[in-house]
Amino acid sequence: MTLTKISEHRCFDGTQVFYSHESVECRTEMRFSVFVPPQAQSQPVPVLYYLAGLTCTEETFMIKAGAQRVAAQLGLMLVAPDTSPRKARLPGDDASWDFGLGAGFYVDATAAPWSQHYRMYSYVTRELPEVIASLGKSRADRQGIFGHSMGGHGALVCALRNPDQYRSVSAFAPIAAPMQCPWGQKAFTGYLGADHGAWSQYDASALVARQRYERPILVDQGTADKFLTEQLKPELLEAACRQSGTTLRLRHQAGYDHGYYFISTFMEDHLRHHAQHL
Numbered sequence: 685m686t687l688t689k690i691s692e693h694r695c696f697d698g699t700q701v702f703y704s705h706e707s708v709e710c711r712t713e714m715r716f717s718v719f720v721p722p723q724a725q726s727q728p729v730p731v732l733y734y735l736a737g738l739t740c741t742e743e744t745f746m747i748k749a750g751a752q753r754v755a756a757q758l759g760l761m762l763v764a765p766d767t768s769p770r771k772a773r774l775p776g777d778d779a780s781w782d783f784g785l786g787a788g789f790y791v792d793a794t795a796a797p798w799s800q801h802y803r804m805y806s807y808v809t810r811e812l813p814e815v816i817a818s819l820g821k822s823r824a825d826r827q828g829i830f831g832h833s834m835g836g837h838g839a840l841v842c843a844l845r846n847p848d849q850y851r852s853v854s855a856f857a858p859i860a861a862p863m864q865c866p867w868g869q870k871a872f873t874g875y876l877g878a879d880h881g882a883w884s885q886y887d888a889s890a891l892v893a894r895q896r897y898e899r900p901i902l903v904d905q906g907t908a909d910k911f912l913t914e915q916l917k918p919e920l921l922e923a924a925c926r927q928s929g930t931t932l933r934l935r936h937q938a939g940y941d942h943g944y945y946f947i948s949t950f951m952e953d954h955l956r957h958h959a960q961h962l
C-alpha cells in the first residue's frame with residue numbers, strides 16, 4: 685500500500701497530516717487526515733475516528749472542530765476520512781448536495797453504478813484501520829468512533845455492528861433513524877435499492893432496537909438545529925435504546941444549531957468520553 689503525504693503541520697506539539705492513497709475498497713483515490721498527538725513519539729496511542737457530515741471533506745473536522753488541543757492532552761490520535769470517493773466520477777454524482785459526492789452515507793452501495801466505488805462502510809471499518817495501523821503509531825485494540833449528522837449516523841452504525849472493534853462511540857446531531865427521514869430514504873434508495881432488509885443494517889435505531897449495545901452512547905443535539913424535526917429525530921434513537929436496555933446519554937443543548945460552532949463547544953466532552961473508554 686502506498687500512502688501519499690499531501691501536507692504536514694506541527695500542531696499542539698503533535699502533527700497534523702493529510703494523506704491520499706489508492707483504496708482497494710473504493711477502487712479509486714481516497715483522502716484522510718490524521719492528528720498524531722505528542723505521546724505517539726514514545727508509545728502507540730488510542731485512535732478515534734471521526735465521520736463528517738454531508739458536503740464535508742477530510743479537512744472539515746480538523747479545521748473547524750477544535751479537537752487537537754484536548755486530543756494532544758489526552759494522547760488521542762484523530763482520524764477523519766473524506767465523506768465519499770471523489771476522483772472516480774459517476775453520472776449524476778454532483779446533481780445534489782445530499783447524495784453522491786460528499787454524501788457517501790458510510791454504506792457499501794449495492795445498486796449500480798454506485799456499487800463500483802461507494803463502499804464507505806468497508807472503507808471506514810476495515811481498510812482505513814489497516815492503513816492507520818501501518819503507520820505504527822496507534823493501538824489497534826483501542827479504537828473509538830464518533831461523527832456528525834450523516835457521520836453521526838455512520839459512527840453509530842459502525843459501533844453497533846462492530847462492538848468488539850470500537851470501545852467507544854458518540855455523535856453530534858446524528859441522523860438517528862435514516863429509514864424514517866428524507867435524507868436517509870434518498871440515500872438508501874440510491875445506494876441500496878428497494879430492499880428494506882439491507883436498509884435496516886445501516887439504521888442505528890433499527891439496529892439498537894433489536895440488539896442491546898453494552899457500552900454507553902453519548903449524543904449531543906442542539907435545540908435550534910434546523911434539521912432536527914424532519915431529518916435527525918433523536919427521539920427515535922432514544923426509544924430504540926430504551927427498548928433494548930442500551931444506555932444513551934442524549935443531551936439537548938439549548939440554542940445550538942447544526943454547525944461546527946455547536947460541535948466545537950462540546951468537543952472536549954466527547955473526547956473525554958472516548959478517552960475514558962479507550
Ligand SMILES: N[C@@H](CCC(=O)N[C@@H](CSC=O)C(=O)NCC(=O)O)C(=O)O
Pocket residue numbers: 736737738739740744748781832833834835942943944
Ligand atoms: N448545503 C446545505 C448544508 C449542508 C450542511 O449543513 N452540512 C453539514 C452536515 S449536514 C448532515 O450531514 C456540515 O457539516 N456542513 C459543513 C460545515 O462546515 O458546516 C444547505 O444548504 O442547507
